[in-house]
Amino acid sequence: MRNMPSQNAIKDSELxxxxxxAIYVDLRNAILNGTLSPEAKLNVRSxxxxxxxxxxxxxxxxxxxxxxxxxxxxxxxxxVVSPISLDExxxxxxxxxxxxxxxxxxxxxxxxxxxxxxxxIASHRLARCPRVSKEAGxxxxxQPDLAWDIAHKAFHQTLISACGSPWLIETxxxxxxxxxxxxxxxxxxxxxxSDPRDEHQDILNAALDRDADRAATLLTEHFQRTSDLVRRVxxxxxx
Amino acid sequence: MRNMPSQNAIKDSELxxxxxxAIYVDLRNAILNGTLSPEAKLNVRSxxxxxxxxxxxxxxxxxxxxxxxxxxxxxxxxxVVSPISLDExxxxxxxxxxxxxxxxxxxxxxxxxxxxxxxxIASHRLARCPRVSKEAGxxxxxQPDLAWDIAHKAFHQTLISACGSPWLIETxxxxxxxxxxxxxxxxxxxxxxSDPRDEHQDILNAALDRDADRAATLLTEHFQRTSDLVRRVxxxxxx
DNA sequence: ATGTCAAGAATGATCGATCATTTTTTTATT
DNA sequence: AATAAAAAAATGATCGATCATTCTTGACAT
Numbered sequence: 001m002r003n004m005p006s007q008n009a010i011k012d013s014e015l016x017x018x019x020x021x022a023i024y025v026d027l028r029n030a031i032l033n034g035t036l037s038p039e040a041k042l043n044v045r046s047x048x049x050x051x052x053x054x055x056x057x058x059x060x061x062x063x064x065x066x067x068x069x070x071x072x073x074x075x076x077x078x079x080v081v082s083p084i085s086l087d088e089x090x091x092x093x094x095x096x097x098x099x100x101x102x103x104x105x106x107x108x109x110x111x112x113x114x115x116x117x118x119x120x121i122a123s124h125r126l127a128r129c130p131r132v133s134k135e136a137g138x139x140x141x142x143q144p145d146l147a148w149d150i151a152h153k154a155f156h157q158t159l160i161s162a163c164g165s166p167w168l169i170e171t172x173x174x175x176x177x178x179x180x181x182x183x184x185x186x187x188x189x190x191x192x193x194s195d196p197r198d199e200h201q202d203i204l205n206a207a208l209d210r211d212a213d214r215a216a217t218l219l220t221e222h223f224q225r226t227s228d229l230v231r232r233v234x235x236x237x238x239x
Numbered sequence: 240m241r242n243m244p245s246q247n248a249i250k251d252s253e254l255x256x257x258x259x260x261a262i263y264v265d266l267r268n269a270i271l272n273g274t275l276s277p278e279a280k281l282n283v284r285s286x287x288x289x290x291x292x293x294x295x296x297x298x299x300x301x302x303x304x305x306x307x308x309x310x311x312x313x314x315x316x317x318x319v320v321s322p323i324s325l326d327e328x329x330x331x332x333x334x335x336x337x338x339x340x341x342x343x344x345x346x347x348x349x350x351x352x353x354x355x356x357x358x359x360i361a362s363h364r365l366a367r368c369p370r371v372s373k374e375a376g377x378x379x380x381x382q383p384d385l386a387w388d389i390a391h392k393a394f395h396q397t398l399i400s401a402c403g404s405p406w407l408i409e410t411x412x413x414x415x416x417x418x419x420x421x422x423x424x425x426x427x428x429x430x431x432x433s434d435p436r437d438e439h440q441d442i443l444n445a446a447l448d449r450d451a452d453r454a455a456t457l458l459t460e461h462f463q464r465t466s467d468l469v470r471r472v473x474x475x476x477x478x
Numbered sequence: 479a480t481g482t483c484a485a486g487a488a489t490g491a492t493c494g495a496t497c498a499t500t501t502t503t504t505t506a507t508t
Numbered sequence: 509a510a511t512a513a514a515a516a517a518a519t520g521a522t523c524g525a526t527c528a529t530t531c532t533t534g535a536c537a538t
Binding site for chain 1: 341
Binding site for chain 3: 018019020053056060
């Protein structure tokens with residue numbers, strides 16, 4: 001109710017696209033990185049002031065978010081940021097395990113030398129990313145490490161990119177984003193666990209070794225471990 | 240471009256909900272049953288006349304459909320009914336096989352007596368449904384058999400309903416609908432193949448026998464067979 | 479004929495006002 | 509004080525006008 005997306009009105013994203021699309025992107029990011037808290041009311045008029053725009057673009061953006069599952073909508077009741085729950089976290093984690101299991105096995109089966117190179121590069125870039133933001137600059141507060149998040153997602157998506165199914169790839173992308181929301185809310189971004197770097201490295205090696213069983217197992221354990229961590233943090237303070 | 244959803248303006252669905260939601264439902268059905276052809280332009284003004292309403296509700300409905308994947312949208316270019324392709328059909332079929340394989344195995348593992356009864360009933364209702372519409376009544380042309388479609392989906396969804404994953408159930412639902420669009424376009428609704436009734440019956444029996452491997456295999460073959468049929472029909476006339 | 483470019487038309491996107499519903503506050507009653 | 513009904517406020521949904529972009533058309537030059 002009090003958290004608001006950055007007070008940027010019609011800025012970055014606004015170039016080239018429509019207002020509705022720009023706002024959609026901004027709101028989506030705000031939800032994924034926790035700037036907009038679960039269950040926060042998405043008041044159309046308030047948002048239209050914040051974004052210095054009319055009601056229509058806001059409404060269109062909200063409709064997209066609701067269809068996507070990041071917001072909830074009830075006729076004549078308006079929009080709300082989707083709630084989170086441990087049950088949904090479990091469901092999400094299970095789905096990620098299932099989907100990525102298929103994805104990496106298929107990729108190992110079908111992926112060529114180009115795929116190997118791509119996962120190698122993705123892994124390398126992820127390893128190079130600092131886990132926490134530099135805290136430098138003179139502007140606003142310490143931002144969550146966007147670069148790491150991007151590299152992280154790129155790595156996971158590249159792992160399954162050779163599976164041959166656009167549908168599965170897209171689904172995994174959405175699942176990754178939904179899960180990222182939980183990671184953000186548990187403040188696990190970048191500054192993560194014991195050593196995720198090693199986990200990613202191990203998965204990479206298994207994939208390069210074309211050891212499907214090992215890769216799939218490591219990947220599944222990786223998701224499960226992340227989920228457990230999030231659960232531990234979120235499970236305590238009942239938002 | 241010429242096919243239009245039934246000229247009903249603000250009718251059935253309009254009760255109780257908002258215009259946007261009612262129109263969303265109508266348009267969605269029109270796309271799924273082929274009334275709106277793939278690639279058909281979804282002109283906002285035309286639609287607003289057809290539905291006797293303003294621009295906003297139409298736009299909201301279209302935004303939802305686009306996010307859902309049933310329509311495509313490009314900024315400043317408007318909306319279009321999503322195109323179909325044999326590639327997408329393959330992708331969709333593969334995804335259905337994967338998802339339902341997991342779903343039915345898990346259901347067989349976790350489902351109790353109540354689940355057995357529910358699939359039995361769903362199967363019975365499906366078997367009872369006439370495969371083609373009665374052609375009776377004095378109104379418009381012979382409608383595709385809506386009742387069968389509903390029972391058909393209910394049967395498949397019930398099969399996986401005990402899998403324990405709301406996410407998987409929802410995903411299968413969306414996949415079913417997307418596939419239904421292909422079935423409709425190939426005019427396979429109700430009046431289907433050699434004998435789908437037997438296929439459904441076999442799957443039911445395997446499920447009741449708790450034979451996961453057999454059930455999963457039959458289910459996969461069922462989807463594959465349907466896909467092949469659709470491919471045969473659509474593959475010829477390149478829409 | 480073909481290609482280019484400038485109206486003009488069509489369509490998409492946005493705005494602010496208005497209507498409808500829901501929520502909150504106030505008032506009346508026990 | 510507690511409850512219920514009524515009024516007021518707030519919010520969601522919709523409308524029609526307007527602005528912006530894209531598409532069409534046709535004059536013109538080559």
